[in-house]
Amino acid sequence: MTRSNADALLAGNRLTLAGYEARHFGWSVADKVATITLNRPERKNPLTFESYAELRDLFRQLTYATDVKAVVIHGAGENFCSGGDVHDIIAPLIDLPMPELLLFTRMTGDLVKAMRHCPQPIIAAVDGVCAGAGAILAMSSDMRLGTARSKLAFLFSRVGLAGCDMGACAILPRIIGQGRAAELLFTGRSASGDEGHAWGFYNRLCEPAALIADAQKLAADLVAGPTFAHGITKKMLHQEWSMSIDEAIESEAQAQAICMSTRDFERAYSAFAAKSRPVFEGD
Known part of the structure; x- marks a missing residue:
């Protein structure tokens, strides 16, 4: 392979995502820090089939991005994410046959895989409600900043499902320990910000008004490193x-x-x- 051919091949595998136009969430890039904003604040920023899929595809693309070196994900308003939208996701799932249900659960799991395999450190800035699939997004990030009013809940048992969702039984015990993870996954109860911090889920707690700036400062510090x-x-x-x-x-x-x-x-x-x-x- 000649040098020109190699350069062409590499160029085809490089992406710049500053101009990416997200359809189902907010997206911006400044100084190599990307910010994802879950922006349905009137319903505490729930996920839909479309936002799951777009987030999965975006994190896959980040593997090849040359202009993004760290990612911050947060929710609009005073909440992070309330999980899968009850009306847009849970209601339709009741009527789906098993093959389609498995397509959905594999798709949501692929989002976690994409987050874990992209090279950029991901920082979740968690305020208010962080529940269900929202808790999974925070769990799958590399670092988490919270607030005293953060409410972390893995709600799957509350809707008749197992706690083993999107890798929770593998990842959560490694963050907070087996017994604590078992408690949250079996009971579906909420953990306060102070509790989540004491258990090691949050790297630190911030004042709500400073949370996003603190997360972006941490991301900028990482971008300034190797x-x-x-x-x-x-x-x-x-x-x-x-x-x-x-x-x-x-x-x-x-x-x-x-x-x-x-x-x-x-x-x-x-x-x-x-x-x-x-x-x-x-x-």
């Missing part, structure tokens, strides 16, 4: 769940050797030698 290496960190955090310690150590040896070959690693050393702050460029 973003290629951040992508490796995210990959390994996810990948090592199913590894033995020996396998994890070997995988990290290989991953770190890759990072040592980047220009950002050289920049960090040069800045240290010059007693200055490194300016990372993600390559």
Whole structure:
């Protein structure tokens, strides 16, 4: 393959998403930080079939985006997300046969997979109601900022469903512990912001008026760091769940050797030698 052919191939796998026009939620990009706004505040920002699918497709595209290095997701108004829309989703599901039901549950699970596999760190800014599928969106993010008035609830048992939805039984225990996860998934009860923080679901609590700015500041700090290496960190955090310690150590040896070959690693050393702050460029 010639260099020109290689450049053309790579160009075809690069995307810029600043101009993306979302149909079912808000989307903006500034200084390589993307902000997703679930924007149905009159109903506490529920998800629909269409918003599930569009979010899944967008997170898949982020794998190839060159102009987005971190993502913030939040809800409009004073709530994060109330879950799947009762009238637009739950009511139609009652009448669907099993093959179509499985198509739906696989589609919602694919959204979580897309979030976990895109290289950008995802920060959920959680205020007010964070329930059902909304709780899954927050859980599937890499970091979560909450408020004292956040109300986290995995409501599936309240509607006659199992708590094992969209990876909850795998991911939630790794965040807050097996017993605490079991309590929330069996009972469907709400956990307060203070409780969620004490359990480790939230990295920290913020004042409601400062929540979005704090989340975007955290995202900007990540963007200013070695973003290629951040992508490796995210990959390994996810990948090592199913590894033995020996396998994890070997995988990290290989991953770190890759990072040592980047220009950002050289920049960090040069800045240290010059007693200055490194300016990372993600390559």
